[in-house]
Amino acid sequence: MLVTILxxxxxxxxxxxxxxxxxxxxxxxxxxxxxxxxxxxxxxxxYNDTIxxxxxxxxxxxxxxxPIVDGWxxxxxxxxxxxxxxxxxxxxxxxxxxxxxxxxxxxxxNLVDDYIPKLLTVDRLKSLKENFIKIE
Numbered sequence: 001m002l003v004t005i006l007x008x009x010x011x012x013x014x015x016x017x018x019x020x021x022x023x024x025x026x027x028x029x030x031x032x033x034x035x036x037x038x039x040x041x042x043x044x045x046x047y048n049d050t051i052x053x054x055x056x057x058x059x060x061x062x063x064x065x066x067p068i069v070d071g072w073x074x075x076x077x078x079x080x081x082x083x084x085x086x087x088x089x090x091x092x093x094x095x096x097x098x099x100x101x102x103x104x105x106x107x108x109x110n111l112v113d114d115y116i117p118k119l120l121t122v123d124r125l126k127s128l129k130e131n132f133i134k135i136e
Contacts, residue, residue, distance in 0.1 A: 003056040003087070004047070005031045006087050007114050008040035008074065009063035009094070018061065018094075018120050025125035029059070035068030037062075041077050056087040059128075061120070064095045064102060071095070075111055082111070092128070 005022060015033045022031055034040035040062070047058060064071035065110050071093065078091070093106040098120040106115040116124060 001053065001055055001057060002027070002029045002059055003027050003053070005049055005059045005061070006034060006043060007031065007041060007061050008034045008037060008066070008071075009061070010035050010066040014118065018073075021120045021122055022125060025129070027125060027129065030071075036066045037071060037074030039068075039071070040074055041081065044078070044089075045081060045089060048103045049085070051087045054102070055087065058087055058089045059092045060089055060091040061116075062091060063118075064097055064106075072105075075109060079111060084127060090128075094118055094120065103109070 005027070007018055007020075009015055019031050032043060034043050034091075040060070044058065044060075051058075062071050062074060069077070082089070090113050091111055092114050093112055094116045095102060097103075105116055106112050114128075
């Protein structure tokens with residue numbers, strides 16, 4: 001059961017567009033934004049206090065290039081905290097990076113479900129719903 005979507009990206013316009021696209025894809029879950037990886041980690045840890053269902057899932061869309069804590073640093077911290085989380089998660093890198101090393105590094109990370117080029121699309125979200133996300 002999808003309980004929330006967390007957009008971790010420092011770009012206001014991208015977050016705004018992604019919210020609109022998620023709504024258009026008919027994914028009816030709360031959407032939260034973290035402007036950097038540290039805020040994202042803080043939100044994930046805070047969800048432990050509010051999410052009590054072990055079948056609950058948080059959908060994470062993570063940008064790579066951000067201030068304070070970037071996407072790669074986030075993944076290192078996330079790996080440490082993930083066993084402490086009381087809920088499930090699906091994590092997708094969503095980036096405008098054209099560096100093939102970023103793509104390869106993301107695809108080889110077992111915490112990352114997929115690498116998605118920016119911007120999200122309705123079709124891409126519908127595919128994610130079918131393949132990764134249990135939505136009730």
